[in-house]
Amino acid sequence: MSGSTPRGSSREKGTTARRELVENELYEHATRLFAERGFAGTSLQDIADALGITRPALYYYVRSKEELLAKLVTEVTDGPLEELAALAARDDADPVRKLRGIVEIIVGRRVRQPERFRLLIRSEAELPAELTEAYDQSRRAVLKTIAGVVDDGVRAGRFRPVDSRVAALGVLGMCNWVAWWFHPGGRDTAESVVTQLADMAVGSLQRPDQHVLDGEGPAAALKMLRQDLEHLERILDV
Numbered sequence: 001m002s003g004s005t006p007r008g009s010s011r012e013k014g015t016t017a018r019r020e021l022v023e024n025e026l027y028e029h030a031t032r033l034f035a036e037r038g039f040a041g042t043s044l045q046d047i048a049d050a051l052g053i054t055r056p057a058l059y060y061y062v063r064s065k066e067e068l069l070a071k072l073v074t075e076v077t078d079g080p081l082e083e084l085a086a087l088a089a090r091d092d093a094d095p096v097r098k099l100r101g102i103v104e105i106i107v108g109r110r111v112r113q114p115e116r117f118r119l120l121i122r123s124e125a126e127l128p129a130e131l132t133e134a135y136d137q138s139r140r141a142v143l144k145t146i147a148g149v150v151d152d153g154v155r156a157g158r159f160r161p162v163d164s165r166v167a168a169l170g171v172l173g174m175c176n177w178v179a180w181w182f183h184p185g186g187r188d189t190a191e192s193v194v195t196q197l198a199d200m201a202v203g204s205l206q207r208p209d210q211h212v213l214d215g216e217g218p219a220a221a222l223k224m225l226r227q228d229l230e231h232l233e234r235i236l237d238v
Contacts, residue, residue: 019061022051022061023061025051026047026051026058026061026062026068027068027071027072027075027116029047029050029051030042030047030068030069030072031072031115031116031119032050032115033046033047033050034069034119034123035115035118035119035122039065039069039123039126040126042065043065044058044062044064044065047068066128069123069126069127069131070128070131072116072119072120073120073123073127073131073134073135074131074134075116076109076113076116076117076120077120077134077135077138077139078134078138080105080106080109080142081138081141081142083105084102084105084106084142084145085145087101087102087105088102088145088148088149094153094156094158095149095150095152095153095156095158095159096153096158096159096202096206098149098152099146099149099150099153099171099201099202099205100198100199100201100202102145102146102149102171103171103175103194103197103198103201103202104194104198106142106172106175106176107175107178107193107194107197107198108190108194110175110176110178110179110182111178111182111184111190111193111194112190114178114179114180114182114183114184117176117179118179118180120135142172143165143168143169143172144168146167146168146171146172147164147165147167147168148164150162150164150167150168150171150205151164153205157207158206158207159205159206159207160205160206160207162205167204167205170204171201171204174197174200174201175197175201178193178197
């Protein structure tokens with residue numbers, strides 16, 4: 001009796017693992033076919049053929065193309081949200097570490113699955129209204145998280161005085177663009193791309209060494225304010 005539970009548990013784990021493997025392969029084939037033939041030009045039979053199973057067997061995993069596209073979109077849009085929110089809420093990380101971590105999370109996902117993100121962008125016009133709204137909410141949540149970290153960095157004196165929303169849009173755009181030019185197995189490794197873009201995001205916002213608070217007291221604070229004003233004047237003159 002006592003031995004039956006572990007055996008049942010092992011069978012359940014094995015079944016779950018097999019299902020995840022098939023689902024991952026299903027998503028990969030669907031992503032490729034949607035990209036090659038378009039959403040309208042791809043049938044469930046095409047996907048079943050690519051997967052090497054019958055169409056009735058495919059219904060065990062997905063009931064329609066629309067449901068399959070919804071799963072792909074949800075995975076791409078909602079996947080990083082929990083990670084980003086958890087990182088932004090950490091008390092043991094300063095804004096610089098948080099921004100670096102955010103870029104590493106987003107770029108890491110783009111370099112691992114660039115095709116899925118490109119599919120999402122190309123399929124925006126074909127998404128149902130409720131899925132479009134969910135996608136928009138997800139994008140706004142990610143943007144808000146990045147802007148909040150930038151704001152914290154500006155207040156803490158770690159980042160230059162910038163418009164946090166503009167800065168967040170720039171960082172997010174840089175991260176998302178990776179999906180269009182990165183090719184797995186190419187000259188650049190995923191790890192090197194993640195590291196370099198994280199460095200670039202932090203470097204674009206972090207104060208230069210000469211802007212670090214030099215000393216203590218009102219005189220040092222005034223010196224930093226003058227540097228900030230000079231920086232803003234240069235921006236306005238451009």
